[in-house]
Amino acid sequence: MKLFALLLEQLVYSSSRNQKIRHLITYFSQEKDPDRGFAVAAIAGTLQIPNITSSVIRKLIEDRVDPELFRLSYDYVGDLAETVSLVWPSNITSENISLYAATNTLASSSRSDAPKTLAMLLDRLGQSERFALLKLITGGLRVGVSARLLKIALGKFGNKNVIDIEELWFGLTPPYTDLFEWLEGKAKLPNVDRALLFRPVMLAHPIVKNDLKSMSAKEFIAEWKWDGVRVQAIAYKNQSRLYTRTGEDISRSFPDVLDQINWQGVIDGELLVVQKNTVQPFEQLQKRLGRKKPTKQILDQYPAHIMAYDILENNREDLRSLTFLERRRHLEEWFALERPKRISLSEIISVSKWSDLTKYRDLCRLHGYEGLVLKRRQSPYLVGRKKGHWYKWKRDPLSAECILMYAKRGHGKRSSYYSDYTFGCWSNNNDNTLMPVGKAYSGYTDDDLLRLDKYVRDNTTERFGPVRSINPSLVLEIAFDAVQFSNRHKSGIAMRFPRIKRVRWDKPANEADSVEKLRQMVDQSAFVKI
Amino acid sequence: MNDKYSWLRQGTKGLVCTPGKFVIDPIQPTDLAVITHGHADHARSGHRHIIATPETIAIMRARYKDIRKESTTPLDFGVAKKINDVEIRFASAGHILGSAQVVIDYRGTRVVVSGDYKRRADPSCEPFELVPCNLFITEATFGLPVFSHPPADTEVLKLLNSLKKFPDKTHLVGVYALGKCQRLLCHIRKHGYTEPIFIHGAMRPLCDLYKSFGYELGELVQVTSRVKKITAGKIVVCPPSAIAEKWSRGFVSPMTCLASGWMRIRQRVKQRQIELPLIISDHADWYELTTTVREVGAKDIWVTHGQEEALVHYAQTIGLNSAPLSLQT
Known part of the structure; x- marks a missing residue:
C-alpha cells in the first residue's frame, strides 16, 4: 500500500494532466497485481469498501490520544482523516500491507468488529498509508483524476488505444487483472460480452x-x-x-x-x-x-x-x-x-x-x-x-463588462502569474457594492497576461494564500455563452463558459454592468416545441 | 505568575534578564543583546552591544553591514561568562550554523532558553546539547502532535527521484536562505549528487559564509536569465517567495518544490500551490519537543514561539508547571 499512498500524494499535488499520467504509469509498472487493479478501482470509484463513519474513527483516536491534544490538532488541520493519520500512535517501522489485504480484511469483518479491525490496520501502517486507508473508507480520494484520465494513463502504459479500453471498461471488474495482462502483452484482449457496453462516441x-x-x-x-x-x-x-x-x-x-x-x-x-x-x-x-x-x-x-x-x-x-x-x-x-x-x-x-x-x-x-x-x-x-x-x-457569445475583484496564481508555467480572475458587477441595490458573478482564466493574450499580472500586484488590497483581493477599478469585457439563474451563487446567476474577451484599460469602473443587466440576459427562450 | 523567576520577564523588547541587564533576541534596539542565532526574527540590527557565538556574529555581520566588530563579544559553546550578576554560557541548539541555547545561572538556579532547536542530525551544524535545568523556556513552532518530521534523507530522495522521473522539468526548490538552504545542499551532496546546483542571488553570501566555516556545498551556479534555459532536470534553490515572483519566469517547465516542516499539512501544500513538498524542518517536531521537555528535568516549562497551547497542556499532564511565555510579563 506504500506505493498506492505515494501515488495519491503525487496525484493530489500535480498540477498538470501529463504529470498525473506519468505518475500513474510509473505506479502501474511498479505495483504488482492485484493491488494495482484495486488502486485503479479506488481512483475510478468502483472499489467496494465498507463505510466506517467519522464518529467511529473519532472514538478510536480519542481512546488513544489525549482528547484535548486531538481537538487542537483537528482544529489546526481541519480534515479528520488527515489529523487521525498524523496523530495515530505508531511504530517507527511500518509494515507494507497490500491494498488488497487491507480492504479485504475490513470487508470480511463484521459490522461490530470493523472498528477493531481498522485500529489493528492503522497500528501496522505508516502515516501516508493510514491517510490513504482513512480516505478510502470515509469516501472520496479527491485526487483530481477522472475516469477518462485514468483510461488514458492505462492506454499509455500498455501502448494501447484508449478507445479500446473505453469499449471494454464496463465489462471488466476489479482488480482488472485481465486488463493488465492484455496491456502488458501477456494475453489477448479480455473477452467480455459487449452488448451492453458503452461505444465510444464521435465528436465534433x-x-x-x-x-x-x-x-x-x-x-x-x-x-x-x-x-x-x-x-x-x-x-x-x-x-x-x-x-x-x-x-x-x-x-x-x-x-x-x-x-x-x-x-x-x-x-x-x-x-x-x-x-x-x-x-x-x-x-x-x-x-x-x-x-x-x-x-x-x-x-x-x-x-x-x-x-x-x-x-x-x-x-x-x-x-x-x-x-x-x-x-x-x-x-x-x-x-x-x-x-x-x-x-x-x-x-x-x-x-x-x-x-x-x-x-x-x-x-x-x-x-x-x-x-x-x-x-x-x-x-x-x-x-x-x-x-x-x-x-x-x-451561436455568438454574449458579453458584459465586469470588474476585476480577485486574482489567483496559476499552476505550472503560470505559477508566477496571477492568471485566474474573479470578476463582479454592481449590485442591484444601488449601494455601490460589487457582487462576484464569475471566474475566467482564458481568452487573454500573453501580453494581456503580463500587464494583468502587474496590475494585480500593483493594486492588491488584501491577500489570502494564493488569492489577492484587488482594488476594484479595472473593467474586463467578458464573453460567455449564456447566463442562468442559480441559487448556488450569491449573485443569483451563473455564467456558462466565461472567458476574457478584452481588457478595458480605458474604461472607468462605474461604467461596468450591473447584476440586474446580467439577470435580464438569462435565457428565457427555451420554449421549443417538439 | 511565578515569583521564583521574577528576574526573567517578557518585556516589550524581548525576554529580559534583569540581574544580567541584557535582553535575549530583542525585537527592538537595546544596550546589551544576547542573540541565540542568525535568523532575522531573532537577530536584528541596531543593538549597542551583542553577545553571540562567533558563527552567529559572522552571519549577522554578513547580513547587516552596520555591525562593527567592537560592538560584539563572541562566545564559544561551553565557555562561561559573567555578565553583571549572572553567568551565562551557550549550548548548541542544532538549529542552524552557530545556533545556541542560552544557559543562565543565577543564585543557584539554572534557566535554559532554547532559542530555536532540533534534535536530529544536521550535516550543516553542531548537534543539540541537552542541558539539565530548573526552568526550560522552549520554542514550540511545531507544537502539535500532527507534526512529525520524517528523516531528511527520505525527503531528499523524493527530490532526487523526481529529477529522474521528470528530467524535462526545472525543480524550483523554495528554502530559507540561511540554514535550510545549506542543510539541503549538504544532504543532497551526501546522496552523491554532483551536478551543479543553481542558486538564487540571495543565497550566495550565506553559502559563501558556510563554505568559509568548512562546509562542502559542491558546485553552485548563480541563476541568470541565460542560465534559466539550461536548468531542465536540475535543482534550482531560491527563497520561498521567489517561486511566486517574476524571478521564476523563464525557467524551462518549472516544478514547484518547498522544503519546510509546514509541508506536513496537505492544505498548506495546496494553498501554496506546491507540487513537490519536502518535509524538512530546522525545528523540533512534536516528538522532539516532548522528549526534550521530559529530558531536561526542569520543574518549570515556559513555552513560546508557535503552538504554545498544546505543549503547555502536555507539560501539565506530566506534572510540570507550565505556561506560555507571553504570560510572564
Missing part, C-alpha cells in the same frame, strides 16, 4: 474562422445543437443502459427514460428535460444529474427525454461503418417502426450555401439552441474527434 470540432470557406455546404447537413447532455442509450434483450459521452453509466438516475425502452439497439442523442412537449432549460436537467435515486416528485417535475440523432446498432447489426445518410435512414425506419416513447428525432436542416445556414444560426439564441452541428453526409461513425467530419458552430 469547433468551426474556426475560415473553415466554412473550404467546405461545400452541399456535402453537409446541419442539426440543432441542443443544450443538454450527450448520451448513448443501449438496449439488448431485457436490459438497457444510459451512458454519458465519457462512458459514465447514468442509468440509475434516469429510470423514466429506460423504463420505456422496448427496442434493441444503440442510439446516440441528447438528454433533455421535456415538459408538455416543450424543451426546458439546462438548469432543470441539472436537477436530475447526479441524483442516484430520483424521487417520484423529481421525476414528475423534470421528465427526461432523448433527442435522437444517430443509430449505431439496430438488432445487433453494427451500423457504424455506414455513411451518415444511410444511418439516418436506418434511424428513421427504426423510429417509424418502434415509435419509441420519450424519444424524438433530431431535425435535419439542409442548405445549399452557407449563407442560408447563417439565418438558422441567428435564430439559435431566440430558441435556446447552443448552435448548430454540421455533419458530412458521407462520413461513417468515427470514434473521437476526427477532423473534417463533424463540426459544431456555436
Whole structure:
C-alpha cells in the first residue's frame, strides 16, 4: 500500500494532466497485481469498501490520544482523516500491507468488529498509508483524476488505444487483472460480452474562422445543437443502459427514460428535460444529474427525454461503418417502426450555401439552441474527434463588462502569474457594492497576461494564500455563452463558459454592468416545441 | 505568575534578564543583546552591544553591514561568562550554523532558553546539547502532535527521484536562505549528487559564509536569465517567495518544490500551490519537543514561539508547571 499512498500524494499535488499520467504509469509498472487493479478501482470509484463513519474513527483516536491534544490538532488541520493519520500512535517501522489485504480484511469483518479491525490496520501502517486507508473508507480520494484520465494513463502504459479500453471498461471488474495482462502483452484482449457496453462516441470540432470557406455546404447537413447532455442509450434483450459521452453509466438516475425502452439497439442523442412537449432549460436537467435515486416528485417535475440523432446498432447489426445518410435512414425506419416513447428525432436542416445556414444560426439564441452541428453526409461513425467530419458552430457569445475583484496564481508555467480572475458587477441595490458573478482564466493574450499580472500586484488590497483581493477599478469585457439563474451563487446567476474577451484599460469602473443587466440576459427562450 | 523567576520577564523588547541587564533576541534596539542565532526574527540590527557565538556574529555581520566588530563579544559553546550578576554560557541548539541555547545561572538556579532547536542530525551544524535545568523556556513552532518530521534523507530522495522521473522539468526548490538552504545542499551532496546546483542571488553570501566555516556545498551556479534555459532536470534553490515572483519566469517547465516542516499539512501544500513538498524542518517536531521537555528535568516549562497551547497542556499532564511565555510579563 506504500506505493498506492505515494501515488495519491503525487496525484493530489500535480498540477498538470501529463504529470498525473506519468505518475500513474510509473505506479502501474511498479505495483504488482492485484493491488494495482484495486488502486485503479479506488481512483475510478468502483472499489467496494465498507463505510466506517467519522464518529467511529473519532472514538478510536480519542481512546488513544489525549482528547484535548486531538481537538487542537483537528482544529489546526481541519480534515479528520488527515489529523487521525498524523496523530495515530505508531511504530517507527511500518509494515507494507497490500491494498488488497487491507480492504479485504475490513470487508470480511463484521459490522461490530470493523472498528477493531481498522485500529489493528492503522497500528501496522505508516502515516501516508493510514491517510490513504482513512480516505478510502470515509469516501472520496479527491485526487483530481477522472475516469477518462485514468483510461488514458492505462492506454499509455500498455501502448494501447484508449478507445479500446473505453469499449471494454464496463465489462471488466476489479482488480482488472485481465486488463493488465492484455496491456502488458501477456494475453489477448479480455473477452467480455459487449452488448451492453458503452461505444465510444464521435465528436465534433469547433468551426474556426475560415473553415466554412473550404467546405461545400452541399456535402453537409446541419442539426440543432441542443443544450443538454450527450448520451448513448443501449438496449439488448431485457436490459438497457444510459451512458454519458465519457462512458459514465447514468442509468440509475434516469429510470423514466429506460423504463420505456422496448427496442434493441444503440442510439446516440441528447438528454433533455421535456415538459408538455416543450424543451426546458439546462438548469432543470441539472436537477436530475447526479441524483442516484430520483424521487417520484423529481421525476414528475423534470421528465427526461432523448433527442435522437444517430443509430449505431439496430438488432445487433453494427451500423457504424455506414455513411451518415444511410444511418439516418436506418434511424428513421427504426423510429417509424418502434415509435419509441420519450424519444424524438433530431431535425435535419439542409442548405445549399452557407449563407442560408447563417439565418438558422441567428435564430439559435431566440430558441435556446447552443448552435448548430454540421455533419458530412458521407462520413461513417468515427470514434473521437476526427477532423473534417463533424463540426459544431456555436451561436455568438454574449458579453458584459465586469470588474476585476480577485486574482489567483496559476499552476505550472503560470505559477508566477496571477492568471485566474474573479470578476463582479454592481449590485442591484444601488449601494455601490460589487457582487462576484464569475471566474475566467482564458481568452487573454500573453501580453494581456503580463500587464494583468502587474496590475494585480500593483493594486492588491488584501491577500489570502494564493488569492489577492484587488482594488476594484479595472473593467474586463467578458464573453460567455449564456447566463442562468442559480441559487448556488450569491449573485443569483451563473455564467456558462466565461472567458476574457478584452481588457478595458480605458474604461472607468462605474461604467461596468450591473447584476440586474446580467439577470435580464438569462435565457428565457427555451420554449421549443417538439 | 511565578515569583521564583521574577528576574526573567517578557518585556516589550524581548525576554529580559534583569540581574544580567541584557535582553535575549530583542525585537527592538537595546544596550546589551544576547542573540541565540542568525535568523532575522531573532537577530536584528541596531543593538549597542551583542553577545553571540562567533558563527552567529559572522552571519549577522554578513547580513547587516552596520555591525562593527567592537560592538560584539563572541562566545564559544561551553565557555562561561559573567555578565553583571549572572553567568551565562551557550549550548548548541542544532538549529542552524552557530545556533545556541542560552544557559543562565543565577543564585543557584539554572534557566535554559532554547532559542530555536532540533534534535536530529544536521550535516550543516553542531548537534543539540541537552542541558539539565530548573526552568526550560522552549520554542514550540511545531507544537502539535500532527507534526512529525520524517528523516531528511527520505525527503531528499523524493527530490532526487523526481529529477529522474521528470528530467524535462526545472525543480524550483523554495528554502530559507540561511540554514535550510545549506542543510539541503549538504544532504543532497551526501546522496552523491554532483551536478551543479543553481542558486538564487540571495543565497550566495550565506553559502559563501558556510563554505568559509568548512562546509562542502559542491558546485553552485548563480541563476541568470541565460542560465534559466539550461536548468531542465536540475535543482534550482531560491527563497520561498521567489517561486511566486517574476524571478521564476523563464525557467524551462518549472516544478514547484518547498522544503519546510509546514509541508506536513496537505492544505498548506495546496494553498501554496506546491507540487513537490519536502518535509524538512530546522525545528523540533512534536516528538522532539516532548522528549526534550521530559529530558531536561526542569520543574518549570515556559513555552513560546508557535503552538504554545498544546505543549503547555502536555507539560501539565506530566506534572510540570507550565505556561506560555507571553504570560510572564
